[in-house]
Amino acid sequence: MKQFLISLFLFFIIFLIIDKVSWYFINRTADKEYDKRLETVVQGNFEKDIIILGSSRGANNILACQLGSEIGLEVYNLSYKGASILFQEFILKTYLKFNKKPKKILLFLDHKFTLKSDETLKYRYDRLFPISKYNYINDQLIERGKRSYGSKFIGFLRINRKDFFLKKKEPNKNQILTNCGSMPHTSRNNKTLKYNEVITPYNIADEQQEKIRALKKIQMLCKDNSIELFYVFSPSFSSFNFGFYKRFKNLVSSEKNIIVYDTLNPIYKNKDYFYDVSHLHIQGAKIFTTEISTFMYSN
Amino acid sequence: MFFNSIDFAVFLPIVFILYWFVVHKNLKLQNTLLVFSSYVFYGWWDWRFLSLIVFSSVLDYVIGLQLKKEARPTKRKLYLWTSIFVNLGFLVFFKYFNFFVDNFVEAFSFFGRKIKPNTLDIILPVGISFYTFQTLSYTIDVYKRKLEPTQDIISFLAFVSFFPQLVAGPIERATNLLPQFYKKREFHYSKAADGCRQILWGFLKKVVIADNCAEFANQIFNNSVSHTGSTLLIGALFFTFQIYGDFSGYSDIAIGTSRLFGFDLKQNFAFPYFSRDIAEFWRRWHISLSTWFRDYLYIPLGGSRGGIRMKVRNTFIIFLVSGFWHGANWTFVVWGFLNALYFLPLLLAKKNRSNLNVVALNKTFPSVIELFKMWLTFGLTVIAWIFFRSENLSHAWSYLNGIFSQSLFSLPTVRPTYLLILIFFFIIIEWIGRHQYYAIEVVLIRKPRAVKWFFYMLIIVLVFIFSSETQKEFIYFQF
Known part of the structure; x- marks a missing residue:
């Protein structure tokens, strides 16, 4: 027994020494990333007046630098393509933990998909894995069941297969970040666009309770930190879904800070201003950004 | 737990x-x-x-x-x-x-x-x-x-x-x-060390092989209508390795853990994918269940004593019951039936006990005939696993139709190189260790401690790296 325990102990010690190698890869992984916005958030390097949260609608449909110059404030876009409201809540929580709190937040909604319980919009774990060298991020992964508790102590439990590739990641043409964090569509989509007039009724039964809780949490965080929260409905190349709008109004119990694009503006029925049904081309984004700055200026 | x-x-x-x-x-x-x-x-x-x-x-x-x-x-x-x-x-x-x-x-x-x-x-x-x-x-x-x-x-x-x-x-x-x-029970260093080794190998089978195969097998099986024949074949192969890695991995961890407490459990898997016919496969796959059915169902039903008709009847009964044991779905019953059909020619030709030894005994490589027999048995097993994995019979049928289509000869759209390399090395180690109780029982056993420990650490590192994203349940928990 004694021999067995000594061997086990020695094996464990040697393993812990070898484990140090893993930290080389863990630390290098973050450097390979093209989009370093979340890492900058965790490092606490932001000092902005307005933060934009959302999914691809938030990332594509507003130009943060333009908004900043139009209203004379520092604006930064922290929207992530395909991100659900759960992830947006995490971004806000993390931002407030490490950075100076902003004055305003623009929360871009995904219309009827905002609270829907499907997999279209996700918790972007892929944004967390590369920066898991930060204990805060690793703890978040543990909390959400994506890492084991052992990763707190063992590097090899904190590393992914992909982390061993040392090549830097290159963005595709629709993921080019501007200085203020927006990702406008500068190219054209080859698909033909057709204006969608059909509105499917909104069904509350399709909602995910966890997403409603995330929305409430975002409201609470803003309230506790005296941040003004604006909800943004950005243009779609389809008729506006009033079913979700009504439901949302009930949830936030106020209309005051809800920004809905000008549904009567003929520009939003012109396909030249759109990349696809849900996302504006940069020309459309410029117009919508001005619409938002006008609203914020007047409020 | x-x-x-x-x-x-x-x-x-x-x-x-x-x-x-x-x-x-x-x-x-x-x-x-x-x-x-x-x-x-x-x-x-x-x-x-x-x-x-x-x-x-x-x-x-x-x-x-x-x-x-x-x-x-x-x-x-x-x-x-x-x-x-x-x-x-x-x-x-x-x-x-x-x-x-x-x-x-x-x-x-x-x-x-x-x-x-x-x-x-x-x-x-x-x-x-x-x-x-x-x-x-x-x-x-x-x-x-x-x-x-x-x-x-x-x-x-x-x-x-x-x-x-x-x-x-x-x-x-x-x-x-x-x-x-x-x-x-007495504590023995060699027994405990052997137990640890087997646990380690079980984890590699489960976390590195089975869980990674599961990712692609699920992706292909869950959306089988939109994949080419060659991709569907790859999906079936991934599931074949997933189920083996998952279940035999669990058995290895169970047997190894028992040895840490001084107990000896019986071998449950004996390198079944190296079998030369389906009878040999069933002597090597889930041995504890096969022998249970043999002793408590097949023999009480008359076994092989009552002539060929009774033998065939009893064989079909145990395969169908074995299929049904796996789950309440007709897919499992068909899986059992298919295995009984595979077994039938061997039974009729009285060749169901012709491959009792390990393949290529005392040799490094199998002969061409042995290789052909192994491929044939493996191929039949892969087809049966499609029924085991499918949601229902029509899914299994459309999956099989999809494989045997013209697109079988196109390049698969899902081809994870890293996983294919891992499976290749896994097969090599299993082949080398096929005479043993489990693959790495004596691998490097006579080498210096530093070499052995390097090998074990490599396995642990692989297990840790591959386990860091998600933890998947063992398939056989649902049975």
């Missing part, structure tokens, strides 16, 4: 220390600790279902004692059938109730009658198929006077609930495992 969880990583050393350092001088206390630990292990999943295990154990313990006292055959038979009825009753209720109701309703609707189904929201207790068969083997062996009933209830409770093999086997026989609880 799962083997691949942090809970188990904490649980195992605690039980190990208590077992060898605190209660090691008293056999009764050691067995009591094993019972307690096993109940904690099981209760971690859902403590409510512990009552089922305790009830089954106590019932069979009492019936065992009654069978010893009773000499009248009718009374003895009554005791035996009570045990069978109660144990299988639980199994049928929890596992097959909804299946029978649904099929009953469908049968009625076929004749134009519509009845409202009354299914229940039943949770399947983990491991019920395994411990039910284990405890039944005890009663049947006592009834047949092959085994003396135990007087020691603690040992019996420990035998039924022994945590390493409680939820997914191997299904141990009372004749092998129960006597080990009567004797004082």
Whole structure:
């Protein structure tokens, strides 16, 4: 027994020494990333007046630098393509933990998909894995069941297969970040666009309770930190879904800070201003950004 | 509690220390600790279902004692059938109730009658198929006077609930495992080290091979209509390695853990994918279940004694029952039927016991004929696994149709190079170790400690890296 325990102990010690190698890869992984916005958030390097949260609608449909110059404030876009409201809540929580709190937040909604319980919009774990060298991020992964508790102590439990590739990641043409964090569509989509007039009724039964809780949490965080929260409905190349709008109004119990694009503006029925049904081309984004700055200026 | 969880990583050393350092001088206390630990292990999943295990154990313990006292055959038979009825009753209720109701309703609707189904929201207790068969083997062996009933209830409770093999086997026989609880266990360095090695290999099979294959097999099977024939074939191959890695990996961890506590469990997998015919495959795949069906179903039904017709009938019965044992779905029944069909030519030609040795014995490579036979057997097994994995029979059928289409000769759209490399090395190591109890039993055993430890650390690193994203449950937990 004694021999067995000594061997086990020695094996464990040697393993812990070898484990140090893993930290080389863990630390290098973050450097390979093209989009370093979340890492900058965790490092606490932001000092902005307005933060934009959302999914691809938030990332594509507003130009943060333009908004900043139009209203004379520092604006930064922290929207992530395909991100659900759960992830947006995490971004806000993390931002407030490490950075100076902003004055305003623009929360871009995904219309009827905002609270829907499907997999279209996700918790972007892929944004967390590369920066898991930060204990805060690793703890978040543990909390959400994506890492084991052992990763707190063992590097090899904190590393992914992909982390061993040392090549830097290159963005595709629709993921080019501007200085203020927006990702406008500068190219054209080859698909033909057709204006969608059909509105499917909104069904509350399709909602995910966890997403409603995330929305409430975002409201609470803003309230506790005296941040003004604006909800943004950005243009779609389809008729506006009033079913979700009504439901949302009930949830936030106020209309005051809800920004809905000008549904009567003929520009939003012109396909030249759109990349696809849900996302504006940069020309459309410029117009919508001005619409938002006008609203914020007047409020 | 799962083997691949942090809970188990904490649980195992605690039980190990208590077992060898605190209660090691008293056999009764050691067995009591094993019972307690096993109940904690099981209760971690859902403590409510512990009552089922305790009830089954106590019932069979009492019936065992009654069978010893009773000499009248009718009374003895009554005791035996009570045990069978109660144990299988639980199994049928929890596992097959909804299946029978649904099929009953469908049968009625076929004749134009519509009845409202009354299914229940039943949770399947983990491991019920395994411990039910284990405890039944005890009663049947006592009834047949092959085994003396135990007087020691603690040992019996420990035998039924022994945590390493409680939820997914191997299904141990009372004749092998129960006597080990009567004797004082001694700690042996070589046995414990061997146990650790087998646990390590089990984890590699599960986390590195099975879980990674699962990712792509699920992706392909869940969206099979949109994939090419070659991709569907790759998906079926991934599932073939997933199920082997998952289940044999669990068995390796179970056997290795038992060895840490001084117990020897029987081998459950003996490199089945190197089999030269389907009969050999079934002597090497899930051995504890195959032999259970052989001893408690095939032989009581008459076995091979009553001529060719009876042999064929009995063979089909055990394969169909074995399929149904895996789950309440017609896909499992067809899987069993298909294996019986594969078996039939060997049975008729009396060649079902022609490959008893390990393939390419004392040779490095197989002959061309052996290689051909292995490929053929493997190919047939892959086709059968498609039924095992599919959601329903029409899914399986469309999957097979998809494979045997023109697009079979196109380049697969899903081809993870890293996984193919891993599987290749895995097959090489399994081939090298095919004469052993498990693949790495003697790999590098005579090399210096530094070389051996480097190899073991490499396995641990692989397991850790591949386990860092997600933890997947063992497939056989659902059976």
